[in-house]
Amino acid sequence: MTADSKSSQAGAGRTIISVDAMGGDKGPAAVVAGISYSARKNPDIGFILHGPAETLEPLVARRKTLAGRVEIRDAKDVVSMEDKPGQVIRNGKQSSMWSAVDCVRNGEADACVSCGNTGALMMLSVVRLRKIKGVNRPAIAVMWPSSNPQNFNIMLDAGADIRADEHDLLQYALMGASYARNGMELARPRIGLLNVGTEEHKGRPELKLAHELISRNADAANYEFVGFVEGRDLPGNIADVIVTDGFTGNVALKTGEGIASLIGRLLRQAFEYSFLSRLAALLAYPSLDRLNKRIDPRRVNGGVFLGLNGTVVKSHGSSDATGVSAAVKLAFKLAQSGFSEKLAARVASAVSLPQDAATSPDNSGTPS
Secondary structure (H helix, E strand, O other), rough: OOHHHHHOOEEEEEEEEEEEEOOOEEEHHHHHHHHHHHHHOOOOOOEEEEOOOOEEEEHHHHHHHHHOOEEEEEEEEOOOOOOHHHHHHHHOEEEEHHHHHHHHHOOOOOOEEEEOOOOHHHHHHHHOOOOOOOOOOEEEEEEEEOOOOOOEEEOOOOOOOOOOOOHHHHHHHHHHHHHHHHHHOOOOOOEEOOOOOOOOOOOOOHHHHHHHHHHHHHHHHOOEEEEEHHHHOOOOOOOEEEEEOOHHHHHHHHHHHHHHHHHHHHHHHEEEEEEHHHHHHHHHHHHHHHHHHOOHHHHHHEEEEEOOOOEEEEOOOOOOHHHHHHHHHHHHHHHHHHHHHHHHHHHHHHHOOOOOOOOOOOOOOOOO
């Protein structure tokens, strides 16, 4: 899918990514550096960049790789991390975030990327793009470093909504499976349901009911259900997609980030302890560098909002150029695959499940 190039100087047959340049902790310079890196790596991406024109124009002009690849949309207001979602809906029509999401709504861009306020971005995306028919609660899907062959697992929900009943968890499983097929090219992803134990009698009532529903729909929706999984399986190889409610998922995500940061600090302190340890660090540098790249959260940056009529990728608020580029790469891949349309077809086909076991193919005749 390619956005209408007539509306953008960045078009010329390219896939257009709408980028909110404001709201991130590192400012618009990091965002512009990130899209410049993406432009250098991929000639098929064009950008519509949203924010104050007087701020963005000189930043873009200094990046030769962005020449002819970026259209700037002047948006004076900025959604801060402190702004409440309701305030943004009432008063944020002139903001860069609103402008970025509306480009997807209007068909001018194939996907949206923002480093801004997560709650505001989710509510704004729901209001402007609307939920896919049949979806009760949208979800945020994030990638988690794992020992699986694809190097990452998908976890959802990571905090879009703290509540989820058994029907919501079934929808998360369906959406996560579609994301795994289109974002990670897994033909038959394995789905796990996060719980306090793997035994079927454990967990809250809605988890037991969700276990039954997800299991019953596995064949019709073309995924493998591995049953309950535990927190230690998030980075494991038992499942490709791990389903949970937004409260649990967000706590797990922030805990994982904190542990990774702590381990990094402890390693640095250990290698700085003495001359011999510093020498050991020098000798181990190639291996440590490979490890850093393997688990660097910037390189898997981007939570995808699932369940909406359009693709929105939430980049981490503290993203640098590497993180922004990773989020753009993910948005590009999903846009190229026609992910939003396939996800809508998958959810529509599952509305009547398990009574109707029919599946809905995508345009190529393969499961979405």
